[in-house]
Amino acid sequence: MSTSTSNNTVSIVNKPYPFWLGGVAASIAASITHPLDLTKVRLQTSGDKGMIKSIRKTIHNNGARGLLDGLTGTLLRQMTYSMTRFAAYDWAKGEVHKGPGQPPAWKMALAGSMAGGIAGVIGTPFETLMVRMQADKAKPIEQRYNYRNSIQGFYRMTSEEGIGSWARGMGPNTLRSILMNMSQLASYDWFKHELMRAKMLEDGPVLHFIASLGAGTVATTVCSPADVIKSRIMTAHGQGTSSTLGVIRQSLAKEGPMFMFKGWVPAWTRLQPTTILIFLTLEQLKKGVDAYRASGGKLL
Template identity: 30%
Template sequence: MGDSDWRPFIYGGLASIVAEFGTFPIDTTKTRLQIQGQKIDPRHVQLRYTGMVDCFVKTSQQEGVKALYCGIWPAVLRQATYGTIKFGTYYSLKQWIASRRPDGGSEEHLATNTFCAAFAGGLSSAVANPTDVLKVRMQVGDEKRGLVRCFADIYRLEGTRGLWRGVGPTSQRAAVIAAVELPVYDACKRKLVPTLGDTPLNHLTSSLLASLGSAVASTPLDVIRTRLMNQRKVKGHIAKPNERIYRGTTDCFLQTVRNEGFLALYKGFIPTWLRMGPWNIIFFLTYEQLKQLY
């Protein structure tokens, strides 16, 4: 692909949207597990769910199966921006740097791939943060309005800062995921080519291995950014004596560990991993097939 080739951006966005539709209910259970049990938030003190399956069943029974897809449209909008920028930037930047090395890019460099992935993940996630806030608010179940009205109300009541709430840990999480996921996928795919060839089985195996590492590395930041995004900080509101709010990433981390224990940072790990596995499989299989089409 040339320096001005936009195909990685287009393929990355399309593949991300397909993967999001296929795994969104798992993401909803992950989000609900992550926000429960917070000592400082009276709305979510109660432990309503014992695990992913229990959350899936109770949500379906109490709110209907449709509730598992509440927030799907901001999620699709997020992938249309985040996925497009992330994967397009990663593959384009990696190729641009490789073409300027003495070897002409004939060999893969782990350090280069990791840097490109982290940069692409952090940048794309920061740009798409408002859609992530909308998704989390709608997934939790408290927000029943449509995408446009939800966006307008957050902006009216909380201002621009409300739409970029949690952008720090969100960008850090995305950078960590990308820095682990993309180089691992590329490395595994390259190592398996002599045995499996450049086939869907190779893509499936490589994506599974990539998802495990990224889930372990990113879940604590995912818990923190979900809790920050879900809390409201209305403009001009004077907090009551018993009303608490996280002041930022570090405060949320400390409050969570202090009140709920270190393992609270891994709430929702199982659905996170189970979602990342199928998500990566669907994404990379779709991406590789799109590459072969044109």
């Protein structure tokens, strides 16, 4: 933030940013990294072995455009779940830390957990839709959902399975969301603050890049178990394999405890650039809003 003593500048900077900025930044990032997210989901939910082999299989079976399967589901998910988590995190930080200065690490983690819980509940139906659309063509033909796009898919999911389908996988998805936001959002703020406090870097793109790199690594490791379980529940067919305990038992019996980190490399490879792109984009969007307000703009 600016340290200017100008009352006008301070009021511009301190005014809350539009709540949808996080969703826009996440949508831009997800559009670029979608092929990696697609590959991660297919590794988690199918018998594919290795990231490169899975990518080659997708291209061989569906062409290069196959790497964009489920993109509309991804965008819908970002403008619901991601928009909510960023907006809720800003709100939660203000609730848990009323004093001056930067909140301590535990308060940032608490704010991230609160935001993650809210976003996880709101975003679960759209997360389910996204995962299904991404995993679909890696499954046997008879097990595919064949959604044409996110709107038609959401309609079919609701009409064919009832409103109860909106809550499918909500437990592990909300847990993953809590872990993700606690680790990603809070660690980004922590890395950024500590690097500036130590006077190692000034506020700018390089600082944002390094802080994002640390946040992405922390978040991938913390979230991997819940992410794998969530993906398997959301794509499972039949009631016996759709419960959290049922999926865990079945996966442990077949693959052992390391199944919880299956797809870690593509998850990290996907989450790292996504995290970097999200925060770099978000910081630039905020600067753009500041510049717009400083020029006299009133709409944002």
